[in-house]
Amino acid sequence: MQFKDIIGQEVAKKHLLQTVKENRISHAQLFLSPSGSGALPLAIAYAQYINCEDRTETDSCGACASCRKYEKYIHPDLHFSYPFFASKDIKVATDVLEEWRQMLLENPYFDLDIWRSQLNADNKQANINMAECHDIIKKLSFKAFEAQTKVLIMWLPEFLDKEGNALLKIIEEPPAHTLFILVAQNQEQILSTILSRTQLVKIPKLTDTDITTYLIEKAGVSQNLAEEFSFLADGNLIEANTLVNDISNNNAGYFAEWLRMGYGNKVSAMIAFTETAASWGRENQKNFLRYGINFLRECSLILSGAENLVKLPQSTMEVAQKLSVHVLSMPMIEALVEELEKAHYHIERNANPKILFLDVSLQLVKIIKFKTLPQGNQYIYN
Structure with missing residues (x-):
């Protein structure tokens, strides 16, 4: 995932690029944004840029060994954590990693309902459990395999209950060259103990112009319909795609x-x-x-x-x-x-x-x- 693949968010991109150029990357960052704004793909593009072997002023190269693995979400030093539905066969997030990668490859703009539809949720509640927290600590305790920086991207840390306190020490004092990026939608639902240990990066909702341009160029929608859908979506690309799918x-x-x-x-x-x-x-x-x-x-x-x-x-x-x-x-x-x-x-x-x-x-x-x-x-x- 490169910055050029991210829809809109030019101000956020510029800020993230600047943190790398000035060597002031905070080891724990919270990307806070409304649903459908692209915070998750932006976090992945940021991580790819940091570990790119031949990055430019504005983007990762997309061609080096690191970038090629990032593009497929299989880099050994890129880790993901996300809500899932625990069962007898599913204990931690990596047990559904293939489904997660497939979801990202199909379209990195998705929400919990879309993610849930890919899994056998039954009547269970999604969460990030204690076993997952221990698995995160274990993974990050190892040295990096290839990259200079190990990266953990946690999607929706709101689903961390009190078990999330197990991560406090490693977030506050992580192993060398470790980056945490938490991608959240509701600041009030995040554990205050975790919130206080992260640097907040606010990512706004997409503009109507961004969504209109996307719908015309990528979805093949007419100008009038694209403008109508962008207004109805109110900055949420997921909602805009839903409107297009309903029409088609x-x-x-x-x-x-x-x-x-x-x-x-x-x-x-x-x-x-x-x-x-x-x-x-x-x-x-x-x-x-x-x-x-x-x-x-x-x-x-x-x-x-x-x-x-x-x-x-x-x-x-x-x-x-x-x-x-x-x-x-x-x-x-x-x-x-x-x-x-x-x-x-x-x-x-x-x-x-x-x-x-x-x-x-x-x-x-x-x-x-x-x-x-x-x-x-x-x-x-x-």
Whole structure:
């Protein structure tokens, strides 16, 4: 990962380059930024620049042995720590290192929900546990294999509970030539004992211009649509990519039509839709269900009189307004979201998509057409 690969953040890049040129690299730094701003790829690019064997004034060379290994995230002196879902087979972060590397290679701009979708999370809570803290101490106690500086990048240190205090000594007095970079989103959730031992580097959200340029050049979106999506994303590139994916997969059209089928009690059409949805593949099915959940939550804002807070493209906004006025109610939305969240959970666990989407379709008919809302194991009729 080179600085040239990072979207926007020119001020942050200049600051980080300056710390290397002036030889004032703090051994423990906290990159604090909103989600989707690129703090994680920026941290990786910074580490690569520090260890580059032939760096320039503005970037790593991208061609030396160190850079080539950094580009694949396999450098022996580059270590990662991140929240994961512990189980009998997964004790520390390196147990899911291949999944982590694959995620970075596909797109280094992701959040916890996207990371969770790559793992078998079940009902577990993500955390960075005591075993992981001990593993970090063990790894960093060894001398560097190849690079001048060993680097540990910890993504979302907010998930360190009190166990994180085990890292205090090594953060405050690390082995020679060791760099800690903590990449966080919420300063208030970080242990104060760790926070006090790091140098804060604030990374702002991306500008609308940065996201617009990215969407036009990388995602092939038209100027008008790119400007609309950048406004809706509000500096979050992950959100901008989600909007693009929803358009390319026509999630808005499919979901609105699905709701209309439920309202019209069109069982034969729903069976045909089930066949279509089953052919999408697991990730697209999950994206469709996530879109539906987000769409319905935006509808709830319309029903609550908070239309100015709604973040939907104009074409989709018109559909949401019509459905909110003529079809949906707050109890309906709550019931529908509950059904979609359950469906998403089961898709993650490889449920049969034909059976699952048919079942959810029938639930839509109950909730929308017949206004039958779940209440525990009973149903109430309006």
